[in-house]
Amino acid sequence: NAGVTQTPKFRILKIGQSMTLQCTQDMNHNYMYWYRQDPGMGLKLIYYSVGAGITDKGEVPNGYNVSRSTTEDFPLRLELAAPSQTSVYFCASSYGIGGKSPLHFGNGTRLTVT
Amino acid sequence: QKEVEQNSGPLSVPEGAIASLNCTYSDRGSQSFFWYRQYSGKSPELIMFIYSNGDKEDGRFTAQLNKASQYVSLLIRDSQPSDSATYLCAVRVYGQNFVFGPGTRLSVLP
Numbered sequence: 001n002a003g004v005t006q007t008p009k010f011r012i013l014k015i016g017q018s019m020t021l022q023c024t025q026d027m028n029h030n031y032m033y034w035y036r037q038d039p040g041m042g043l044k045l046i047y048y049s050v051g052a053g054i055t056d057k058g059e060v061p062n063g064y065n066v067s068r069s070t071t072e073d074f075p076l077r078l079e080l081a082a083p084s085q086t087s088v089y090f091c092a093s094s095y096g097i098g099g100k101s102p103l104h105f106g107n108g109t110r111l112t113v114t
Numbered sequence: 115q116k117e118v119e120q121n122s123g124p125l126s127v128p129e130g131a132i133a134s135l136n137c138t139y140s141d142r143g144s145q146s147f148f149w150y151r152q153y154s155g156k157s158p159e160l161i162m163f164i165y166s167n168g169d170k171e172d173g174r175f176t177a178q179l180n181k182a183s184q185y186v187s188l189l190i191r192d193s194q195p196s197d198s199a200t201y202l203c204a205v206r207v208y209g210q211n212f213v214f215g216p217g218t219r220l221s222v223l224p
Contacts (some may be wrong), residue, residue, distance in 0.1 A: 040216075042217055102148055102163055103158075
């Protein structure tokens with residue numbers, strides 16, 4: 001049981017480049033999320049999805065895009081990378097919206113934009 | 115603006131002592147409360163969650179919730195050096211997204 005799988009683990013981008021962070025889960029969870037975590041800071045929600053075909057913005061969506069064509073996959077797209085996007089990105093999923101549905105996190109992608 | 119606050123620490127306790135981590139939240143509609151542990155360079159992992167007032171125990175960990183005071187805490191008994199990590203408090207209103215605190219860094223000294 002793999003849980004939530006993120007790729008790549010590390011990436012260095014030049015300013016203006018684009019890339020896609022991949023996330024897939026095998027728990028049949030409806031809800032999926034992308035967070036970023038800057039050093040010494042908490043988790044900030046970028047985008048989330050409540051099911052295939054449905055996505056919505058979180059707290060810090062600027063500079064990112066997402067899609068959810070299947071229940072399993074929730075890729076995050078960075079267009080025109082900027083140094084401010086240097087961060088650790090976590091994908092997460094949960095079964096439902098109720099109180100007994102915790103977040104399950106992937107191992108993270110450490111992104112540096114120079 | 116929903117807020118979750120934690121003392122950033124570091125909180126240092128000697129091995130074998132009780133570590134007490136605190137979290138306050140602003141939204142009175144919050145219904146579920148989660149504690150995650152995050153080792154340096156790793157992803158958060160769930161320790162436990164609580165949604166009723168009172169205490170909930172799981173091994174060496176006890177979560178305490180007081181909704182009237184908008185306060186949730188995590189006690190770690192018999193602290194071990196392996197407990198040294200950042201502890202994240204997360205709060206959820208039913209049907210809405212999780213809100214995370216900034217985390218408290220715990221250091222357990224041998």
